[in-house]
Amino acid sequence: MKTKDTEKTSTSAEPPARAVAGAIGGEGLELEFRPLTPDRWGDFEALFGARGACGGCWCMFFRLTRSEFERGKGDGNRAAMKALVDGGEVPGILAYAAGGPVGWCAVAPRGRYSALARSRVLAPLDASPVWSVVCFFVDRRFRRRGVSERLLRAACDWAAGRGADTVEGYPTEPKKGSMPDVFAYMGLPSAFARAGFSEVARRSPQRPIVRRRSRVEG
Numbered sequence: 001m002k003t004k005d006t007e008k009t010s011t012s013a014e015p016p017a018r019a020v021a022g023a024i025g026g027e028g029l030e031l032e033f034r035p036l037t038p039d040r041w042g043d044f045e046a047l048f049g050a051r052g053a054c055g056g057c058w059c060m061f062f063r064l065t066r067s068e069f070e071r072g073k074g075d076g077n078r079a080a081m082k083a084l085v086d087g088g089e090v091p092g093i094l095a096y097a098a099g100g101p102v103g104w105c106a107v108a109p110r111g112r113y114s115a116l117a118r119s120r121v122l123a124p125l126d127a128s129p130v131w132s133v134v135c136f137f138v139d140r141r142f143r144r145r146g147v148s149e150r151l152l153r154a155a156c157d158w159a160a161g162r163g164a165d166t167v168e169g170y171p172t173e174p175k176k177g178s179m180p181d182v183f184a185y186m187g188l189p190s191a192f193a194r195a196g197f198s199e200v201a202r203r204s205p206q207r208p209i210v211r212r213r214s215r216v217e218g
Contacts (some may be wrong), residue, residue, distance in 0.1 A: 002084035029145050031097055033154035035090040036104075039080060043094060043101040051079055053137045056184065059091065059106050062113040062134045092135075093154050095147055102142045106135040107159055110168065121204045122170055130211065131164040136187050148187055152195035162213040167214045169197055173206045 018207055036044055052058040056073035058081045064072070072080055091112075095103035110132040116122045133155055138147045139174040156167050171187040189199075189208055 028144070029097060029147070031095050031147065031150055033100075033151070033158075034094050034096065035158060036085055036092050037090065037095055038086055040094060040101075041085055043096075044081075044085075044104070045078075047094070047101040047104060053104075057218060058133050059104070059137075062106075062115040065114070067134065077097065090158075093151060093158055095138075095151050095154070097142065101139075103138040103147045103151050104136065105148070105155045107131055107133050107155040107167070109164075116170075121207050122209070125201055125209065128166055129164075129168045130168040131159040131214070133169040133187065135185050139183065142147060148191045150196045152187070152191065152197075156195070156212060156214040164214045167197075167212050169210045169212075170207060171210065173208060175206065 034040060048058060049052075052074065056075075056077055057069075058077040060077040060080050061069055061074065063084075064077075064080070071078065081091065089112075091109075092104055092106040093109055095105075096100050108131060110116060110124070110130050113132055113134055114134060116134070133152065136148050136151065136195065152169075152179065159167050169187060169192050171189045171192050172184050173189055174184075189210070192210045194214075197212040199208045200211050201209040203209075
């Protein structure tokens, strides 16, 4: 699995149809991971589509106040995210299969997500300078194939390379074994567990807080 952001990758938003069919139908799924930088903005737009992943979000929900988010739904949130990227911030990691974007994981220092600080359930546990994973979006053709787990691992590698010791997540615990994909945008506990995360707190039955050391000492 390639995770180094210095490696070359195609920036084509639409992989060849034959290649996509092979990736979807094949037993093994070969993925590559890249940080979202200005040259990959077209891939991000293609993956998120006209709805900005869901309801005009464009992965800005945790970065804004509720009123700011509601006012910006759609084009406003898209422009806000593009401004972040164009300004040099890397707000997350893209997964590629067959040369095109198939998944997204938002990861950044916790302080970038003001909504976490305002949440009673997700308020800081301690003063540790953790990085946070707050959102996933996977092309529906590639769901339930372990993409989220592998994105998590890539996100931890990315954070570790930028000095993070700990990565924190806030997955959704299904009430009855499963839930619609739209409600699982923060990930599922099972994917976090397979990626090496452990539960450290639970202030709500459906919202554990999990952590993983992103760097190994020594």
